[in-house]
Amino acid sequence: MKNSKKLLIICLSVVLALSFVLAGCKKDDRGEPSPTSSNDGGGKENLMTITAFISRAGTNPTKDNRIYQKIKEAFNVEFQFEYVVGEIGERVGTMTAGGEYPDIIGVQSNEANQFIDAGAFIPLEKYINDKENFPNLNRHYGELINRIKHDDGHVYIMPNYGVHHGEHRQNENWGPAFWIQIAVLKEFGYPKIKTLDDYFDLIEKYVEKYPEIDGQKTIGFIVLTDRGRDWTLRNAPSHLAGAPNDGIVIVDQETKVAEVYQHKDISKRYFKKLNEAYNNGLVDPEGFVIDFDQYIQKLASGAVLGLFDQRWNFNKANEALHQQGKYDRMYMPVPIVFDESIRDWYLTRPELNVNSGFAITTSCKDPDRVMRLFEALLDEEWQKLLQWGEEGIDYLVDEDGMFYRNDQMRKEQQSPDWKLANKADDLFEFAPKLEGTYSDGNATSPGLQPIEYFEGLTEPEKELLTAYGVQTQGQLHSTPPENPLYFPAWSINIPTNSVPATVSQQMQDLAFEYLPQIIMAPTSEFESLWADFVKKHEELDIEAFEKHINEGIQRRMTEWAK
Structure with a gap:
């Protein structure tokens, strides 16, 4: 079965298994209620728009972005991003002073305490400790819970880097x-x-x-x-x-x-x-x-x-x-x-990126649904989509089952414009992610794949x-x-x-x-x-x-x- 069909089956299975709760997280910019998560009677939840503040400069993905479209098709969820313009401290100060926030915030460590001290984030440990309903998040963070707790004993931010699975490889310096x-x-x-x-x-x-x-x-x-x-x-x-x-x-x-x-x-x-x-x-x-x-x-x-x-x-x-x-x-x-x-x-061994990653704010009306989305996206098939892309379009598979790219695919990955239409970088950057190797032996990302790194x-x-x-x-x-x-x-x-x-x-x-x-x-x-x-x-x-x-x-x- 082709990878795209396999992914579709997994997506639909995840949707049915998750049974997302029935509420929305925002109103649209016209002041009219967005479609909430109320069930339409057909078993599928209505569209949910997740507003997200990304604490760095950035550019919005294209409306027809290929990866975000797949997320929307699977979970009936779309994202609306806001980025830093000017000084990050000024924007954070404005939000904390007004007490109104987007649904989720991609936090970096410099501003984490300001948000936490303002009471902007909800505790997340109940999700991480819930092995039955959030097995991926529990497996990812459960043993590290003492490391990611704030001083008050709560977990507010899901670290975006530093949790490794399988074999560790370090081909580049990103620090x-x-x-x-x-x-x-x-x-x-x-x-x-x-x-x-x-x-x-x-x-x-x-x-x-x-x-x-x-x-x-x-x-x-x-x-x-x-x-x-x-x-x-x-x-x-x-x-x-x-x-x-x-x-x-x-x-x-x-x-x-x-x-x-x-x-x-x-x-x-x-x-x-x-x-x-x-x-x-x-x-x-x-x-x-x-x-x-x-x-x-x-x-x-x-x-x-x-x-x-x-x-x-x-x-x-x-x-x-x-x-x-x-x-x-x-x-x-x-x-x-x-x-x-x-x-x-x-160069250091990968460290847990404490106080950097996505947090869910007190303004979010349906944190359960958001956390179930992050739970689903930690599945290996979704991680492969977020990190490698689609088989046959973004990467190929050799006779040994190892992923690689051809020259055209590698060239596309270096184009900022192409990435805005074909990758979900802002979501992936701050989201929980697998690092190391997948269960099939492939590196979690192309830059860590031995046969791909040098050729790329x-x-x-x-x-x-x-x-x-x-x-x-x-x-x-x-x-x-x-x-x-x-x-x-x-x-x-x-x-x-x-x-x-x-x-x-x-x-x-x-x-x-x-x-x-x-x-x-x-x-x-x-x-x-x-x-x-x-x-x-x-x-x-x-x-x-x-x-x-x-x-x-x-x-x-x-x-x-x-």
């Missing part, structure tokens, strides 16, 4: 790194780049050789200053020092004691290098004033050689470069450190990996050790309006006030500005913040060991 254009590495014969000095030396040589790229001024390095994505400005020093991504603290792996580092010597070392690079004309001054969309546009132009960021955050630029055929202007990670005695730890790369990417003697992007990094039990510290809950929250905000304010000035200052003014920056930190109750984080680490070390 933090220093990134550099493939063209720069190729130009100089794919040299070994180990340190921060190596990185900027190479960029400087390339800028000197090619002051323009496609008629645009070559930009050596860019620093995004966006409060909702503050890691691009603040977090690099910890990685250069060989620490994993614990956010704005470094945790001593022997004592498990956390310490704020943004005003310490390791940060001074990094920002002094950026100051030097700025005064050498390598750092883009516009990076300190442009917004996120403009940042992506700059990267997508192909004129920016390097950056520090998390891959998932800027990947739209990589996709745009691919679509333009500028394959050698795409970015590869270089896991640099301060000196060669330090082992890089950019562009020729410049293949050439680069071959030159460095590796087969995957992940192999450019040191093999990560096991994650510390508490990891990551950045996801430790900090209650809104608490002293630690106030100190955290004060430190962010200082970073955004001082660090751009420090980077752009004349070399002669660096030391005095840095001294002022440190002095301002000494006036804060940083000990209270560190105490809270360390208590959270110890609590996790105890509770997560159970």
Whole structure:
């Protein structure tokens, strides 16, 4: 039986088995009642529109999007998305002040506490613990329930990443790194780049050789200053020092004691290098004033050689470069450190993405039906549709039952316009998902499939990996050790309006006030500005913040060991 017929049977079976309750989640924009979930007497529920706020910039899928249409056909459910425009904090503040929300919110950790403290989300543990009616969700999160509970004992957010099934594979870095254009590495014969000095030396040589790229001024390095994505400005020093991504603290792996580092010597070392690079004309001054969309546009132009960021955050630029055929202007990670005695730890084992994922709001009229939808979408057949697509259209199956794509299919996957019509990325990004391998041995996503990964790369990417003697992007990094039990510290809950929250905000304010000035200052003014920056930190109750984080680490070390 063809896969599409098999999927239809499964879909219909799921619909009948779920017996969705009879209520709607919204009124339509005209003020008229949307068709509710009242049964029409024929056994099928009426159309339900789920409103969803996605806490990142985005573009609505096409109305005839192929995957959303299949969801609608199976469950009589459709989605209406809203995305971040401008500062995420402003939009969150507006929602929490008014107390009116969409049905579901795709949350990222930075804004999670603000929503929770405002009472915006409903508890979800009753669904997760219900093995009989929600077996997929129970199997997915049940053993992790202590890790995903908020401090008040409730589960409000379903983590979107970090729950693995079957074999784990890690072919790419979707997290933090220093990134550099493939063209720069190729130009100089794919040299070994180990340190921060190596990185900027190479960029400087390339800028000197090619002051323009496609008629645009070559930009050596860019620093995004966006409060909702503050890691691009603040977090690099910890990685250069060989620490994993614990956010704005470094945790001593022997004592498990956390310490704020943004005003310490390791940060001074990094920002002094950026100051030097700025005064050498390598750092883009516009990076300190442009917004996120403009940042992506700059990267997508192909004129920016390097950056520090998390891959998932800027990947739209990589996709745009691919679509333009500028394959050698795409970015590869270089896991640099301060000196060669330090082992890089950019790549980590998959961690539970606590406080990031979908939450159901108090405004949703039918959370049961929404949760049953998420339960159904965790089925392997739906996961294959969401991650691989449709057999024969988006992927093929070899004689051994392994999934793969041909060149045309791979090309389509790199097109933002094609994806808006043929993938359900916004739903999938924040929804519970399978990671690892399916029961038939296939990787859950194409990027993790051994026979698909390398063939799916562009020729410049293949050439680069071959030159460095590796087969995957992940192999450019040191093999990560096991994650510390508490990891990551950045996801430790900090209650809104608490002293630690106030100190955290004060430190962010200082970073955004001082660090751009420090980077752009004349070399002669660096030391005095840095001294002022440190002095301002000494006036804060940083000990209270560190105490809270360390208590959270110890609590996790105890509770997560159970």
